[in-house]
Amino acid sequence: MTTYVSADWVASCISDPNFLIIDTRYSMRHLMGHLQHAVNVPPPKLRNPQGELLSPNELSDLFGAAGLGDFITPILYDGYDGRNSAFVAWILEYLGRNDTHIMDIVYDEWKAQDREVFYRPVPRTERQFTSHINPAVRASLEYVSHTEGLTLVDTRSLEEFEGRSDADQIPGHIPGAINVVWQALVGRDGKLLCGEDEARRIIEEAKIDGSNTIVTYCKVGARAAVGYQMLKQLGFDVKLFDGSYSEWEKSGLPVKNPSGGGDPASVRL
Structure with missing residues:
Protein backbone atom coordinates (compact mmCIF):
# COMPACT_ATOMS: atom_id res chain seq x y z
CA MET A 1 0.00 0.00 0.00
CA THR A 2 1.15 3.55 -0.71
CA THR A 3 2.26 5.64 2.27
CA TYR A 4 1.67 9.39 2.42
CA VAL A 5 4.59 11.16 4.11
CA SER A 6 5.36 14.67 5.31
CA ALA A 7 7.53 17.22 3.55
CA ASP A 8 9.99 17.03 6.43
CA TRP A 9 10.34 13.29 5.90
CA VAL A 10 10.92 13.82 2.17
CA ALA A 11 13.52 16.49 2.92
CA SER A 12 15.34 14.07 5.20
CA CYS A 13 15.55 11.45 2.43
CA ILE A 14 16.05 13.67 -0.60
CA SER A 15 19.81 13.12 -0.91
CA ASP A 16 19.81 9.52 0.26
CA PRO A 17 20.87 7.29 -2.68
CA ASN A 18 18.48 4.59 -1.49
CA PHE A 19 15.52 6.77 -2.52
CA LEU A 20 14.38 8.12 -5.89
CA ILE A 21 12.36 11.34 -6.04
CA ILE A 22 9.76 11.13 -8.83
CA ASP A 23 7.95 14.21 -10.08
CA THR A 24 4.63 12.99 -11.48
CA ARG A 25 3.54 16.38 -12.80
CA TYR A 26 3.45 17.06 -16.54
CA SER A 27 6.77 17.76 -18.20
CA MET A 28 6.32 21.52 -18.64
CA ARG A 29 5.62 21.89 -14.93
CA HIS A 30 8.73 19.89 -14.12
CA LEU A 31 10.89 22.17 -16.27
CA MET A 32 9.56 25.19 -14.35
CA GLY A 33 11.04 23.89 -11.12
CA HIS A 34 11.30 20.64 -9.17
CA LEU A 35 12.63 19.01 -6.03
CA GLN A 36 16.33 18.21 -5.82
CA HIS A 37 17.30 14.98 -7.65
CA ALA A 38 13.76 14.56 -9.01
CA VAL A 39 13.17 12.68 -12.27
CA ASN A 40 9.99 13.30 -14.22
CA VAL A 41 7.54 10.41 -14.81
CA PRO A 42 4.08 11.79 -15.70
CA PRO A 43 1.16 9.42 -16.47
CA PRO A 44 1.10 10.05 -20.25
CA LYS A 45 4.47 8.29 -20.50
CA LEU A 46 2.86 5.20 -18.98
CA ARG A 47 0.21 4.83 -21.69
CA ASN A 48 0.35 3.85 -25.34
CA PRO A 49 -0.96 6.11 -28.14
CA GLN A 50 -4.42 4.56 -27.69
CA GLY A 51 -4.47 5.66 -24.06
CA GLU A 52 -4.10 2.14 -22.67
CA LEU A 53 -1.71 1.28 -19.87
CA LEU A 54 1.62 -0.02 -21.16
CA SER A 55 2.42 -3.70 -20.71
CA PRO A 56 4.18 -4.76 -17.48
CA ASN A 57 7.44 -5.27 -19.38
CA GLU A 58 7.20 -1.80 -20.94
CA LEU A 59 6.39 -0.24 -17.58
CA SER A 60 9.32 -2.05 -15.94
CA ASP A 61 11.67 -0.78 -18.64
CA LEU A 62 10.37 2.77 -18.26
CA PHE A 63 10.72 2.88 -14.48
CA GLY A 64 14.13 1.23 -14.68
CA ALA A 65 15.28 3.80 -17.24
CA ALA A 66 14.07 6.55 -14.90
CA GLY A 67 16.36 5.19 -12.19
CA LEU A 68 13.94 3.16 -10.07
CA GLY A 69 15.60 -0.13 -9.22
CA ASP A 70 14.52 -3.13 -7.22
CA PHE A 71 16.32 -1.84 -4.12
CA ILE A 72 15.49 1.86 -4.53
CA THR A 73 12.49 3.29 -2.67
CA PRO A 74 10.24 5.64 -4.70
CA ILE A 75 9.05 8.98 -3.30
CA LEU A 76 6.42 10.64 -5.50
CA TYR A 77 5.14 14.19 -5.44
CA ASP A 78 2.54 16.09 -7.42
CA GLY A 79 0.79 19.33 -8.30
CA TYR A 80 -2.47 20.85 -7.13
CA ASP A 81 -4.87 17.89 -7.19
CA GLY A 82 -2.88 14.71 -6.68
CA ARG A 83 -4.26 12.78 -9.64
CA ASN A 84 -0.92 12.02 -11.24
CA SER A 85 0.84 10.80 -8.11
CA ALA A 86 -2.16 8.70 -7.10
CA PHE A 87 -2.22 7.02 -10.52
CA VAL A 88 1.53 6.43 -10.74
CA ALA A 89 1.51 5.00 -7.20
CA TRP A 90 -1.32 2.65 -8.19
CA ILE A 91 0.70 1.48 -11.21
CA LEU A 92 3.69 0.77 -8.98
CA GLU A 93 1.42 -1.18 -6.63
CA TYR A 94 0.10 -3.13 -9.61
CA LEU A 95 3.72 -3.91 -10.56
CA GLY A 96 4.25 -5.35 -7.09
CA ARG A 97 5.84 -2.47 -5.20
CA ASN A 98 4.70 -2.02 -1.60
CA ASP A 99 7.26 0.64 -0.68
CA THR A 100 5.88 3.65 -2.59
CA HIS A 101 5.64 6.98 -0.76
CA ILE A 102 3.80 10.14 -1.77
CA MET A 103 4.59 13.54 -0.30
CA ASP A 104 1.36 14.68 1.32
CA ILE A 105 1.61 18.31 0.20
CA VAL A 106 1.64 19.69 -3.33
CA TYR A 107 4.74 21.11 -4.99
CA ASP A 108 3.48 24.71 -4.71
CA GLU A 109 3.14 24.27 -0.95
CA TRP A 110 6.70 22.91 -0.76
CA LYS A 111 7.84 26.02 -2.60
CA ALA A 112 5.68 28.31 -0.43
CA GLN A 113 7.46 26.92 2.63
CA ASP A 114 10.72 28.32 1.18
CA ARG A 115 12.11 24.87 0.61
CA GLU A 116 14.77 24.47 -2.04
CA VAL A 117 13.80 23.95 -5.70
CA PHE A 118 15.94 23.20 -8.75
CA TYR A 119 15.61 23.79 -12.48
CA ARG A 120 18.28 21.79 -14.30
CA PRO A 121 17.43 18.32 -15.66
CA VAL A 122 18.57 15.48 -13.41
CA PRO A 123 20.86 12.84 -14.98
CA ARG A 124 19.27 9.40 -14.80
CA THR A 125 20.96 6.22 -13.63
CA GLU A 126 19.37 3.24 -15.34
CA ARG A 127 18.59 0.37 -13.00
CA GLN A 128 16.95 -3.04 -13.04
CA PHE A 129 13.23 -2.87 -12.24
CA THR A 130 11.56 -6.25 -11.82
CA SER A 131 7.78 -6.39 -11.79
CA HIS A 132 5.75 -8.87 -9.73
CA ILE A 133 2.21 -8.32 -10.91
CA ASN A 134 -0.40 -7.78 -8.22
CA PRO A 135 -3.71 -8.53 -9.97
CA ALA A 136 -5.71 -7.79 -6.81
CA VAL A 137 -5.54 -4.02 -7.34
Missing part, protein backbone atom coordinates in the same frame (compact mmCIF):
# COMPACT_ATOMS: atom_id res chain seq x y z
CA ARG A 138 -6.67 -3.90 -10.98
CA ALA A 139 -10.18 -4.40 -12.38
CA SER A 140 -10.66 -5.24 -16.04
CA LEU A 141 -13.72 -4.62 -18.19
CA GLU A 142 -14.54 -8.32 -18.01
CA TYR A 143 -14.22 -8.33 -14.22
CA VAL A 144 -16.45 -5.29 -13.76
CA SER A 145 -19.10 -6.50 -16.20
CA HIS A 146 -19.24 -10.11 -14.96
CA THR A 147 -18.70 -9.89 -11.19
CA GLU A 148 -21.78 -9.61 -9.01
CA GLY A 149 -21.86 -7.73 -5.73
CA LEU A 150 -19.31 -5.04 -6.56
CA THR A 151 -19.65 -1.50 -5.27
CA LEU A 152 -18.83 0.76 -8.22
CA VAL A 153 -17.66 4.28 -7.38
CA ASP A 154 -17.70 6.80 -10.23
CA THR A 155 -15.32 9.64 -9.33
CA ARG A 156 -16.16 11.88 -12.30
CA SER A 157 -18.08 15.13 -12.05
CA LEU A 158 -21.82 15.05 -11.33
CA GLU A 159 -22.44 16.39 -14.86
CA GLU A 160 -20.58 13.45 -16.39
CA PHE A 161 -22.26 10.95 -14.07
CA GLU A 162 -25.73 12.24 -14.89
CA GLY A 163 -25.08 12.27 -18.64
CA ARG A 164 -25.09 16.06 -18.97
CA SER A 165 -21.53 16.35 -20.29
CA ASP A 166 -20.36 16.47 -23.89
CA ALA A 167 -17.11 14.73 -22.90
CA ASP A 168 -18.50 11.24 -23.52
CA GLN A 169 -19.63 9.59 -26.73
CA ILE A 170 -22.38 7.88 -24.77
CA PRO A 171 -23.31 10.09 -21.79
CA GLY A 172 -24.09 8.50 -18.46
CA HIS A 173 -22.48 5.99 -16.11
CA ILE A 174 -22.07 2.28 -15.45
CA PRO A 175 -25.38 0.95 -14.08
CA GLY A 176 -25.40 0.68 -10.30
CA ALA A 177 -22.48 3.06 -9.77
CA ILE A 178 -22.38 5.62 -6.96
CA ASN A 179 -21.02 9.09 -7.65
CA VAL A 180 -18.30 10.46 -5.36
CA VAL A 181 -16.67 13.40 -7.12
CA TRP A 182 -12.92 13.00 -6.77
CA GLN A 183 -12.39 16.66 -5.84
CA ALA A 184 -14.31 16.07 -2.61
CA LEU A 185 -11.42 13.85 -1.51
CA VAL A 186 -8.70 16.39 -2.32
CA GLY A 187 -7.26 18.18 0.69
CA ARG A 188 -7.12 21.87 1.53
CA ASP A 189 -4.22 24.20 2.32
CA GLY A 190 -1.82 22.36 0.06
CA LYS A 191 -2.68 18.84 1.23
CA LEU A 192 -3.17 16.13 -1.39
CA LEU A 193 -5.95 14.27 0.42
CA CYS A 194 -8.66 15.37 2.80
CA GLY A 195 -8.60 14.15 6.39
CA GLU A 196 -9.74 10.63 7.22
CA ASP A 197 -12.73 11.83 9.24
CA GLU A 198 -13.95 13.94 6.33
CA ALA A 199 -13.38 11.07 3.91
CA ARG A 200 -15.39 8.69 6.09
CA ARG A 201 -18.22 11.22 6.25
CA ILE A 202 -18.24 11.50 2.45
CA ILE A 203 -18.26 7.72 2.08
CA GLU A 204 -21.09 7.32 4.60
CA GLU A 205 -23.19 10.03 2.94
CA ALA A 206 -22.70 8.31 -0.43
CA LYS A 207 -23.90 5.04 1.17
CA ILE A 208 -20.90 3.10 -0.10
CA ASP A 209 -21.14 -0.54 1.01
CA GLY A 210 -17.71 -1.35 2.39
CA SER A 211 -18.62 -5.02 2.88
CA ASN A 212 -18.25 -5.50 -0.88
CA THR A 213 -15.20 -5.10 -3.07
CA ILE A 214 -15.12 -1.48 -4.25
CA VAL A 215 -14.09 -0.59 -7.80
CA THR A 216 -13.30 3.03 -8.63
CA TYR A 217 -13.45 4.43 -12.14
CA CYS A 218 -13.57 7.76 -13.96
CA LYS A 219 -12.91 8.55 -17.63
CA VAL A 220 -9.37 7.19 -18.05
CA GLY A 221 -8.24 6.23 -14.54
CA ALA A 222 -6.41 9.19 -12.97
CA ARG A 223 -9.32 10.69 -11.02
CA ALA A 224 -10.33 7.19 -9.95
CA ALA A 225 -6.84 6.76 -8.52
CA VAL A 226 -7.51 9.55 -6.00
CA GLY A 227 -10.58 7.64 -4.81
CA TYR A 228 -8.61 4.40 -4.85
CA GLN A 229 -5.83 5.79 -2.67
CA MET A 230 -8.24 7.38 -0.19
CA LEU A 231 -10.29 4.22 0.18
CA LYS A 232 -7.12 2.16 0.49
CA GLN A 233 -5.86 4.43 3.27
CA LEU A 234 -9.13 3.80 5.11
CA GLY A 235 -8.72 0.04 4.87
CA PHE A 236 -11.33 -0.81 2.21
CA ASP A 237 -10.97 -3.67 -0.27
CA VAL A 238 -10.64 -1.64 -3.46
CA LYS A 239 -9.60 -2.06 -7.08
CA LEU A 240 -9.13 0.47 -9.85
CA PHE A 241 -10.74 0.04 -13.27
CA ASP A 242 -8.10 1.83 -15.34
CA GLY A 243 -10.00 1.36 -18.60
CA SER A 244 -12.79 3.24 -16.82
CA TYR A 245 -15.77 4.78 -18.59
CA SER A 246 -13.79 5.35 -21.78
CA GLU A 247 -13.48 1.59 -22.25
CA TRP A 248 -16.98 0.86 -20.97
CA GLU A 249 -18.77 3.22 -23.37
CA LYS A 250 -16.96 1.67 -26.35
CA SER A 251 -17.81 -1.89 -25.31
CA GLY A 252 -21.53 -1.91 -26.11
CA LEU A 253 -22.39 -2.67 -22.49
CA PRO A 254 -25.42 -0.98 -20.85
CA VAL A 255 -25.18 2.64 -19.75
CA LYS A 256 -27.41 4.48 -17.28
CA ASN A 257 -28.25 8.06 -18.29
CA PRO A 258 -30.40 9.88 -15.71
CA SER A 259 -30.63 13.02 -17.85
CA GLY A 260 -31.99 11.22 -20.89
CA GLY A 261 -29.65 13.25 -23.09
CA GLY A 262 -27.23 12.13 -25.76
CA ASP A 263 -27.94 9.94 -28.77
CA PRO A 264 -31.13 8.00 -27.96
CA ALA A 265 -29.89 5.06 -30.00
CA SER A 266 -26.81 4.84 -27.78
CA VAL A 267 -28.41 5.28 -24.37
CA ARG A 268 -29.38 1.81 -23.22
CA LEU A 269 -30.98 2.32 -19.82
Whole structure:
Protein backbone atom coordinates (compact mmCIF):
# COMPACT_ATOMS: atom_id res chain seq x y z
CA MET A 1 0.00 0.00 0.00
CA THR A 2 1.15 3.55 -0.71
CA THR A 3 2.26 5.64 2.27
CA TYR A 4 1.67 9.39 2.42
CA VAL A 5 4.59 11.16 4.11
CA SER A 6 5.36 14.67 5.31
CA ALA A 7 7.53 17.22 3.55
CA ASP A 8 9.99 17.03 6.43
CA TRP A 9 10.34 13.29 5.90
CA VAL A 10 10.92 13.82 2.17
CA ALA A 11 13.52 16.49 2.92
CA SER A 12 15.34 14.07 5.20
CA CYS A 13 15.55 11.45 2.43
CA ILE A 14 16.05 13.67 -0.60
CA SER A 15 19.81 13.12 -0.91
CA ASP A 16 19.81 9.52 0.26
CA PRO A 17 20.87 7.29 -2.68
CA ASN A 18 18.48 4.59 -1.49
CA PHE A 19 15.52 6.77 -2.52
CA LEU A 20 14.38 8.12 -5.89
CA ILE A 21 12.36 11.34 -6.04
CA ILE A 22 9.76 11.13 -8.83
CA ASP A 23 7.95 14.21 -10.08
CA THR A 24 4.63 12.99 -11.48
CA ARG A 25 3.54 16.38 -12.80
CA TYR A 26 3.45 17.06 -16.54
CA SER A 27 6.77 17.76 -18.20
CA MET A 28 6.32 21.52 -18.64
CA ARG A 29 5.62 21.89 -14.93
CA HIS A 30 8.73 19.89 -14.12
CA LEU A 31 10.89 22.17 -16.27
CA MET A 32 9.56 25.19 -14.35
CA GLY A 33 11.04 23.89 -11.12
CA HIS A 34 11.30 20.64 -9.17
CA LEU A 35 12.63 19.01 -6.03
CA GLN A 36 16.33 18.21 -5.82
CA HIS A 37 17.30 14.98 -7.65
CA ALA A 38 13.76 14.56 -9.01
CA VAL A 39 13.17 12.68 -12.27
CA ASN A 40 9.99 13.30 -14.22
CA VAL A 41 7.54 10.41 -14.81
CA PRO A 42 4.08 11.79 -15.70
CA PRO A 43 1.16 9.42 -16.47
CA PRO A 44 1.10 10.05 -20.25
CA LYS A 45 4.47 8.29 -20.50
CA LEU A 46 2.86 5.20 -18.98
CA ARG A 47 0.21 4.83 -21.69
CA ASN A 48 0.35 3.85 -25.34
CA PRO A 49 -0.96 6.11 -28.14
CA GLN A 50 -4.42 4.56 -27.69
CA GLY A 51 -4.47 5.66 -24.06
CA GLU A 52 -4.10 2.14 -22.67
CA LEU A 53 -1.71 1.28 -19.87
CA LEU A 54 1.62 -0.02 -21.16
CA SER A 55 2.42 -3.70 -20.71
CA PRO A 56 4.18 -4.76 -17.48
CA ASN A 57 7.44 -5.27 -19.38
CA GLU A 58 7.20 -1.80 -20.94
CA LEU A 59 6.39 -0.24 -17.58
CA SER A 60 9.32 -2.05 -15.94
CA ASP A 61 11.67 -0.78 -18.64
CA LEU A 62 10.37 2.77 -18.26
CA PHE A 63 10.72 2.88 -14.48
CA GLY A 64 14.13 1.23 -14.68
CA ALA A 65 15.28 3.80 -17.24
CA ALA A 66 14.07 6.55 -14.90
CA GLY A 67 16.36 5.19 -12.19
CA LEU A 68 13.94 3.16 -10.07
CA GLY A 69 15.60 -0.13 -9.22
CA ASP A 70 14.52 -3.13 -7.22
CA PHE A 71 16.32 -1.84 -4.12
CA ILE A 72 15.49 1.86 -4.53
CA THR A 73 12.49 3.29 -2.67
CA PRO A 74 10.24 5.64 -4.70
CA ILE A 75 9.05 8.98 -3.30
CA LEU A 76 6.42 10.64 -5.50
CA TYR A 77 5.14 14.19 -5.44
CA ASP A 78 2.54 16.09 -7.42
CA GLY A 79 0.79 19.33 -8.30
CA TYR A 80 -2.47 20.85 -7.13
CA ASP A 81 -4.87 17.89 -7.19
CA GLY A 82 -2.88 14.71 -6.68
CA ARG A 83 -4.26 12.78 -9.64
CA ASN A 84 -0.92 12.02 -11.24
CA SER A 85 0.84 10.80 -8.11
CA ALA A 86 -2.16 8.70 -7.10
CA PHE A 87 -2.22 7.02 -10.52
CA VAL A 88 1.53 6.43 -10.74
CA ALA A 89 1.51 5.00 -7.20
CA TRP A 90 -1.32 2.65 -8.19
CA ILE A 91 0.70 1.48 -11.21
CA LEU A 92 3.69 0.77 -8.98
CA GLU A 93 1.42 -1.18 -6.63
CA TYR A 94 0.10 -3.13 -9.61
CA LEU A 95 3.72 -3.91 -10.56
CA GLY A 96 4.25 -5.35 -7.09
CA ARG A 97 5.84 -2.47 -5.20
CA ASN A 98 4.70 -2.02 -1.60
CA ASP A 99 7.26 0.64 -0.68
CA THR A 100 5.88 3.65 -2.59
CA HIS A 101 5.64 6.98 -0.76
CA ILE A 102 3.80 10.14 -1.77
CA MET A 103 4.59 13.54 -0.30
CA ASP A 104 1.36 14.68 1.32
CA ILE A 105 1.61 18.31 0.20
CA VAL A 106 1.64 19.69 -3.33
CA TYR A 107 4.74 21.11 -4.99
CA ASP A 108 3.48 24.71 -4.71
CA GLU A 109 3.14 24.27 -0.95
CA TRP A 110 6.70 22.91 -0.76
CA LYS A 111 7.84 26.02 -2.60
CA ALA A 112 5.68 28.31 -0.43
CA GLN A 113 7.46 26.92 2.63
CA ASP A 114 10.72 28.32 1.18
CA ARG A 115 12.11 24.87 0.61
CA GLU A 116 14.77 24.47 -2.04
CA VAL A 117 13.80 23.95 -5.70
CA PHE A 118 15.94 23.20 -8.75
CA TYR A 119 15.61 23.79 -12.48
CA ARG A 120 18.28 21.79 -14.30
CA PRO A 121 17.43 18.32 -15.66
CA VAL A 122 18.57 15.48 -13.41
CA PRO A 123 20.86 12.84 -14.98
CA ARG A 124 19.27 9.40 -14.80
CA THR A 125 20.96 6.22 -13.63
CA GLU A 126 19.37 3.24 -15.34
CA ARG A 127 18.59 0.37 -13.00
CA GLN A 128 16.95 -3.04 -13.04
CA PHE A 129 13.23 -2.87 -12.24
CA THR A 130 11.56 -6.25 -11.82
CA SER A 131 7.78 -6.39 -11.79
CA HIS A 132 5.75 -8.87 -9.73
CA ILE A 133 2.21 -8.32 -10.91
CA ASN A 134 -0.40 -7.78 -8.22
CA PRO A 135 -3.71 -8.53 -9.97
CA ALA A 136 -5.71 -7.79 -6.81
CA VAL A 137 -5.54 -4.02 -7.34
CA ARG A 138 -6.67 -3.90 -10.98
CA ALA A 139 -10.18 -4.40 -12.38
CA SER A 140 -10.66 -5.24 -16.04
CA LEU A 141 -13.72 -4.62 -18.19
CA GLU A 142 -14.54 -8.32 -18.01
CA TYR A 143 -14.22 -8.33 -14.22
CA VAL A 144 -16.45 -5.29 -13.76
CA SER A 145 -19.10 -6.50 -16.20
CA HIS A 146 -19.24 -10.11 -14.96
CA THR A 147 -18.70 -9.89 -11.19
CA GLU A 148 -21.78 -9.61 -9.01
CA GLY A 149 -21.86 -7.73 -5.73
CA LEU A 150 -19.31 -5.04 -6.56
CA THR A 151 -19.65 -1.50 -5.27
CA LEU A 152 -18.83 0.76 -8.22
CA VAL A 153 -17.66 4.28 -7.38
CA ASP A 154 -17.70 6.80 -10.23
CA THR A 155 -15.32 9.64 -9.33
CA ARG A 156 -16.16 11.88 -12.30
CA SER A 157 -18.08 15.13 -12.05
CA LEU A 158 -21.82 15.05 -11.33
CA GLU A 159 -22.44 16.39 -14.86
CA GLU A 160 -20.58 13.45 -16.39
CA PHE A 161 -22.26 10.95 -14.07
CA GLU A 162 -25.73 12.24 -14.89
CA GLY A 163 -25.08 12.27 -18.64
CA ARG A 164 -25.09 16.06 -18.97
CA SER A 165 -21.53 16.35 -20.29
CA ASP A 166 -20.36 16.47 -23.89
CA ALA A 167 -17.11 14.73 -22.90
CA ASP A 168 -18.50 11.24 -23.52
CA GLN A 169 -19.63 9.59 -26.73
CA ILE A 170 -22.38 7.88 -24.77
CA PRO A 171 -23.31 10.09 -21.79
CA GLY A 172 -24.09 8.50 -18.46
CA HIS A 173 -22.48 5.99 -16.11
CA ILE A 174 -22.07 2.28 -15.45
CA PRO A 175 -25.38 0.95 -14.08
CA GLY A 176 -25.40 0.68 -10.30
CA ALA A 177 -22.48 3.06 -9.77
CA ILE A 178 -22.38 5.62 -6.96
CA ASN A 179 -21.02 9.09 -7.65
CA VAL A 180 -18.30 10.46 -5.36
CA VAL A 181 -16.67 13.40 -7.12
CA TRP A 182 -12.92 13.00 -6.77
CA GLN A 183 -12.39 16.66 -5.84
CA ALA A 184 -14.31 16.07 -2.61
CA LEU A 185 -11.42 13.85 -1.51
CA VAL A 186 -8.70 16.39 -2.32
CA GLY A 187 -7.26 18.18 0.69
CA ARG A 188 -7.12 21.87 1.53
CA ASP A 189 -4.22 24.20 2.32
CA GLY A 190 -1.82 22.36 0.06
CA LYS A 191 -2.68 18.84 1.23
CA LEU A 192 -3.17 16.13 -1.39
CA LEU A 193 -5.95 14.27 0.42
CA CYS A 194 -8.66 15.37 2.80
CA GLY A 195 -8.60 14.15 6.39
CA GLU A 196 -9.74 10.63 7.22
CA ASP A 197 -12.73 11.83 9.24
CA GLU A 198 -13.95 13.94 6.33
CA ALA A 199 -13.38 11.07 3.91
CA ARG A 200 -15.39 8.69 6.09
CA ARG A 201 -18.22 11.22 6.25
CA ILE A 202 -18.24 11.50 2.45
CA ILE A 203 -18.26 7.72 2.08
CA GLU A 204 -21.09 7.32 4.60
CA GLU A 205 -23.19 10.03 2.94
CA ALA A 206 -22.70 8.31 -0.43
CA LYS A 207 -23.90 5.04 1.17
CA ILE A 208 -20.90 3.10 -0.10
CA ASP A 209 -21.14 -0.54 1.01
CA GLY A 210 -17.71 -1.35 2.39
CA SER A 211 -18.62 -5.02 2.88
CA ASN A 212 -18.25 -5.50 -0.88
CA THR A 213 -15.20 -5.10 -3.07
CA ILE A 214 -15.12 -1.48 -4.25
CA VAL A 215 -14.09 -0.59 -7.80
CA THR A 216 -13.30 3.03 -8.63
CA TYR A 217 -13.45 4.43 -12.14
CA CYS A 218 -13.57 7.76 -13.96
CA LYS A 219 -12.91 8.55 -17.63
CA VAL A 220 -9.37 7.19 -18.05
CA GLY A 221 -8.24 6.23 -14.54
CA ALA A 222 -6.41 9.19 -12.97
CA ARG A 223 -9.32 10.69 -11.02
CA ALA A 224 -10.33 7.19 -9.95
CA ALA A 225 -6.84 6.76 -8.52
CA VAL A 226 -7.51 9.55 -6.00
CA GLY A 227 -10.58 7.64 -4.81
CA TYR A 228 -8.61 4.40 -4.85
CA GLN A 229 -5.83 5.79 -2.67
CA MET A 230 -8.24 7.38 -0.19
CA LEU A 231 -10.29 4.22 0.18
CA LYS A 232 -7.12 2.16 0.49
CA GLN A 233 -5.86 4.43 3.27
CA LEU A 234 -9.13 3.80 5.11
CA GLY A 235 -8.72 0.04 4.87
CA PHE A 236 -11.33 -0.81 2.21
CA ASP A 237 -10.97 -3.67 -0.27
CA VAL A 238 -10.64 -1.64 -3.46
CA LYS A 239 -9.60 -2.06 -7.08
CA LEU A 240 -9.13 0.47 -9.85
CA PHE A 241 -10.74 0.04 -13.27
CA ASP A 242 -8.10 1.83 -15.34
CA GLY A 243 -10.00 1.36 -18.60
CA SER A 244 -12.79 3.24 -16.82
CA TYR A 245 -15.77 4.78 -18.59
CA SER A 246 -13.79 5.35 -21.78
CA GLU A 247 -13.48 1.59 -22.25
CA TRP A 248 -16.98 0.86 -20.97
CA GLU A 249 -18.77 3.22 -23.37
CA LYS A 250 -16.96 1.67 -26.35
CA SER A 251 -17.81 -1.89 -25.31
CA GLY A 252 -21.53 -1.91 -26.11
CA LEU A 253 -22.39 -2.67 -22.49
CA PRO A 254 -25.42 -0.98 -20.85
CA VAL A 255 -25.18 2.64 -19.75
CA LYS A 256 -27.41 4.48 -17.28
CA ASN A 257 -28.25 8.06 -18.29
CA PRO A 258 -30.40 9.88 -15.71
CA SER A 259 -30.63 13.02 -17.85
CA GLY A 260 -31.99 11.22 -20.89
CA GLY A 261 -29.65 13.25 -23.09
CA GLY A 262 -27.23 12.13 -25.76
CA ASP A 263 -27.94 9.94 -28.77
CA PRO A 264 -31.13 8.00 -27.96
CA ALA A 265 -29.89 5.06 -30.00
CA SER A 266 -26.81 4.84 -27.78
CA VAL A 267 -28.41 5.28 -24.37
CA ARG A 268 -29.38 1.81 -23.22
CA LEU A 269 -30.98 2.32 -19.82
